Amino acid sequence: MSGLDLSVVGKKNPEKIFEYNSKDVILYALGIGAQISELQFIYEGVSGGLKVFPSFATIPRRVAFPKLGKISFPRLIHGEELVRIHKLFPPQGKIICFSEVTNIFDKGKAAVINVTTTGLSKDRTPIFEIETSFFYLGGGGFGGERGPKTEPLKPPEDIPPDFSVTYKTTENQAALYRLSGDLNPLHIDLEAARFGGQEKPILHGLCSYGFAARAILYSLCDGDVSRFKEFKVRFSNVVYPGESLTTEGWKDN
Numbered sequence: 001m002s003g004l005d006l007s008v009v010g011k012k013n014p015e016k017i018f019e020y021n022s023k024d025v026i027l028y029a030l031g032i033g034a035q036i037s038e039l040q041f042i043y044e045g046v047s048g049g050l051k052v053f054p055s056f057a058t059i060p061r062r063v064a065f066p067k068l069g070k071i072s073f074p075r076l077i078h079g080e081e082l083v084r085i086h087k088l089f090p091p092q093g094k095i096i097c098f099s100e101v102t103n104i105f106d107k108g109k110a111a112v113i114n115v116t117t118t119g120l121s122k123d124r125t126p127i128f129e130i131e132t133s134f135f136y137l138g139g140g141g142f143g144g145e146r147g148p149k150t151e152p153l154k155p156p157e158d159i160p161p162d163f164s165v166t167y168k169t170t171e172n173q174a175a176l177y178r179l180s181g182d183l184n185p186l187h188i189d190l191e192a193a194r195f196g197g198q199e200k201p202i203l204h205g206l207c208s209y210g211f212a213a214r215a216i217l218y219s220l221c222d223g224d225v226s227r228f229k230e231f232k233v234r235f236s237n238v239v240y241p242g243e244s245l246t247t248e249g250w251k252d253n
Helices: 022-031 054-058 060-064 173-180 190-195 205-220
Strands: 016-020 076-085 093-106 110-120 126-137 163-168 230-234 244-249
Touching: 016 060, 022 173, 022 205, 054 060, 054 076, 054 126, 054 205, 060 093, 060 110, 076 205, 163 205, 173 205, 205 230, 205 244
Parallel strands: none
Antiparallel strands: 016 093, 076 126, 076 230, 093 110, 110 126, 163 244
């Protein structure tokens, strides 16, 4: 038995409140590699006011993580993440968060769990929406629908990218990023990492997501958070702290 509760599909989970301040915003920015030159994201006294990286939406989402039954979390693998921004984050405040499991598909040896998380302001104006897909290893075989097959986007052949940005992570990147709330020992403890099948602690997937979103923000939005509307990734491999991340993009005209 996988412990996965199939009856959760379509049920809205109770609303949760995520409260944060400028320190949380700055800590997140540093966790995804922000430098001293990016003062608008790391200094609360900056002219024009502190700005919040759009990918910060992945932080309040955690308080609304849905109930999935008696599952084994080490077997729950992050597959895809889409963040859609409706309203700019204030540098501090409270966000109302709730989630819903929209589908659970049977892939044979695994299940695909799709979750939508919504964040609202106190007047219930939408701030963000996140669509997340998880693979639950050993959770398939229950006779459900297989669901759609999605192919990864492939870059155009023989066409150079319109932009290419490389950021180097630091050896302590995961140690810093985990302070934003994801305290999974897989990302800092050697024994836990080896138990999870890794040779050493790995970088959080949502940390590498933040690095890529940061590259997109500067390459396509000139650093203007109001222009950043939506960003989706598929996680296909692990990243180790200290490695470099390159984000390339082709503009679709």
